[in-house]
Amino acid sequence: xxxxxxxxxxxxxxxxxxxxxxxxxxxxxxxxxxxxxxxxxxxxxxxxxxxxxxxxxxxxxxxxxxxxxxxxxxxxxxxxxxxxxxxxxxxxxxxxxxxxxxxxxxxxxxxxxxxxxxxxxxxxxxxxxxxxxxxxxxxxxxxxxxxxxxxxxxxxxxxxxxxxxxxxxxxxxxxxxxxxxxxxxxxxxxxxxxxxxxxxxxxxxxxxxxxxxxxxxxxxxxxxxxxxxxxxxxxxxxxxxxxxxxxxxxxxxxxxxxxxxxxxxxxxxxxxxxxxxxxxxxxxxxxxxxxxxxxxxxxxxxxxxxxxxxxxxxxxxxxxxxxxxxxxxxxxxxxxxxxxxxxxxxxxxxxxxxxxxxxxxxxxxxxxxxxxxxxxxxxxxxxxxxxxxxxxxx
Amino acid sequence: xxxxxxxxxxxxxxxxxxxxxxxxxxxxxxxxxxxxxxxxxxxxxxxxxxxxxxxxxxxxxxxxxxxxxxxxxxxxxxxxxxxxxxxxxxxxxxxxxxxxxxxxxxxxxxxxxxxxxxxxxxxxxxxx
Numbered sequence: 001x002x003x004x005x006x007x008x009x010x011x012x013x014x015x016x017x018x019x020x021x022x023x024x025x026x027x028x029x030x031x032x033x034x035x036x037x038x039x040x041x042x043x044x045x046x047x048x049x050x051x052x053x054x055x056x057x058x059x060x061x062x063x064x065x066x067x068x069x070x071x072x073x074x075x076x077x078x079x080x081x082x083x084x085x086x087x088x089x090x091x092x093x094x095x096x097x098x099x100x101x102x103x104x105x106x107x108x109x110x111x112x113x114x115x116x117x118x119x120x121x122x123x124x125x126x127x128x129x130x131x132x133x134x135x136x137x138x139x140x141x142x143x144x145x146x147x148x149x150x151x152x153x154x155x156x157x158x159x160x161x162x163x164x165x166x167x168x169x170x171x172x173x174x175x176x177x178x179x180x181x182x183x184x185x186x187x188x189x190x191x192x193x194x195x196x197x198x199x200x201x202x203x204x205x206x207x208x209x210x211x212x213x214x215x216x217x218x219x220x221x222x223x224x225x226x227x228x229x230x231x232x233x234x235x236x237x238x239x240x241x242x243x244x245x246x247x248x249x250x251x252x253x254x255x256x257x258x259x260x261x262x263x264x265x266x267x268x269x270x271x272x273x274x275x276x277x278x279x280x281x282x283x284x285x286x287x288x289x290x291x292x293x294x295x296x297x298x299x300x301x302x303x304x305x306x307x308x309x310x311x312x313x314x315x316x317x318x319x320x321x322x323x324x325x326x327x328x329x330x331x332x333x334x335x336x337x338x339x340x341x342x343x344x345x346x347x348x349x350x351x352x353x354x355x356x357x358x359x360x361x362x363x364x365x366x367x368x369x370x371x372x373x374x375x376x377x378x379x380x381x382x383x384x385x386x387x388x389x390x391x392x393x394x
Numbered sequence: 395x396x397x398x399x400x401x402x403x404x405x406x407x408x409x410x411x412x413x414x415x416x417x418x419x420x421x422x423x424x425x426x427x428x429x430x431x432x433x434x435x436x437x438x439x440x441x442x443x444x445x446x447x448x449x450x451x452x453x454x455x456x457x458x459x460x461x462x463x464x465x466x467x468x469x470x471x472x473x474x475x476x477x478x479x480x481x482x483x484x485x486x487x488x489x490x491x492x493x494x495x496x497x498x499x500x501x502x503x504x505x506x507x508x509x510x511x512x513x514x515x516x517x518x519x520x521x522x
Contacts, residue, residue, distance in 0.1 A: 079475055087446045089455045090415035100415065134471050137444070140417045147419035147467045147505075148437060186417035206423055206431040210507045217467055217505040381501070 123243030146220030416470030
């Protein structure tokens with residue numbers, strides 16, 4: 001290995017941020033239409049948090065320095081169409097599961113400059129198989145227990161009802177009035193009188209307190225999800241994303257040229273072993289083996305050169321749900337006149353520092369387009385919501 | 395609050411059904427005129443297993459202006475809608491429109507708390 005970059009930590013962090021985009025992500029894009037037009041969600045006002053319909057303005061400057069303005073739309077068809085899908089029919093790997101986990105993305109970007117062309121891309125992402133807690137009966141049962149407990153604990157408490165009660169007592173000596181300090185209250189000669197008021201929470205029979213139930217539910221769900229993820233973080237995964245786009249020169253509908261199409265495939269299998277302890281067989285999660293494939297077909301450009309390519313990568317990791325060591329490699333599978341063979345590899349460790357937020361550090365080698373050579377590098381960066389996190393249910 | 399007219403001498407079948415891949419549990423209460431609400435059915439009666447459908451009955455005689463209240467706590471995947479239908483029937487015949495409780499699990503995964511309420515009206519003269 002050639003000399004490693006030994007810059008100070010901050011320098012490495014900044015450098016790594018630029019490199020991270022070129023590392024194999026091992027996560028297919030949720031909104032492939034945005035990726036296809038190079039308007040990643042980072043440059044959009046985050047429409048990718050799976051609302052019923054995420055709409056955002058896609059403003060930014062592209063690689064040629066032109067100002068882009070447009071619209072990005074992302075939605076889950078299953079959330080827009082009213083249909084019945086009972087929990088028993090929602091099983092991992094079944095067609096109902098595919099439809100429920102399909103996301104559509106549409107992006108329109110108008111480029112500034114002489115051409116004033118408009119790019120349109122359509123894409124979809126489907127999870128065919130993946131770690132989805134709500135498709136697992138065991139998890140549903142554990143949540144049901146939480147819900148029952150929270151409904152019971154929220155009974156008989158009505159925090160909306162506040163009652164002021166008068167308290168009686170005897171003031172044997174003069175005391176300063178706490179409400180008006182300049183005033184002194186005289187003794188009342190041993191006869192009881194109304195001295196004070198007290199604020200009390202009263203219980204109304206058989207009502208359920210919404211806030212208490214929800215708070216209890218959030219706590220219980222968090223625990224149940226953590227326990228489930230411990231045993232399922234490396235479950236088998238199969239997901240597909242695809243996008244296709246067109247360019248409308250001078251923004252005229254009749255003047256359309258294809259921008260090509262793109263396909264991403266992600267598959268992962270768990271690495272596990274069984275251990276017999278007493279009369280029980282335990283399943284031990286060791287790691288995961290993941291493979292990613294990306295195909296990009298572009299229309300023949302100048303001189304009819306085919307710039308289409310396949311890119312594949314493999315990643316193996318071992319560890320636990322929140323910390324692991326990994327090694328990954330990527331290779332350009334088809335050499336074309338327009339594209340050099342490119343390899344890259346990386347190895348390191350990842351640690352989940354917060355929900356869905358991972359700190360990744362390691363070393364690797366990648367192809368540098370600028371230097372037309374392979375370069376070693378050190379990286380330390382943050383990753384948000386990478387694949388081994390439960391992508392579907394939280 | 396929906397009002398359902400019914401025969402006081404027939405039992406009322408309450409059918410609760412999930413329309414979305416969510417988990418839900420409930421506590422059902424009833425109140426007869428002049429009394430407080432009392433629990434009369436709960437998903438816990440079905441054990442610890444999550445189910446998508448629960449059915450129970452309200453036994454006769456049914457006093458007029460009996461109030462029915464069902465508290466639901468629903469959970470599901472983040473950002474997803476949850477929907478429950480509550481249908482009332484007598485002798486297998488539905489009484490009026492089903493009550494629909496809807497909500498959406500927010501992006502943080504917070505659960506949904508919902509209440510379904512109905513008033514049952516009968517011709518009490520038939521009870522005499």
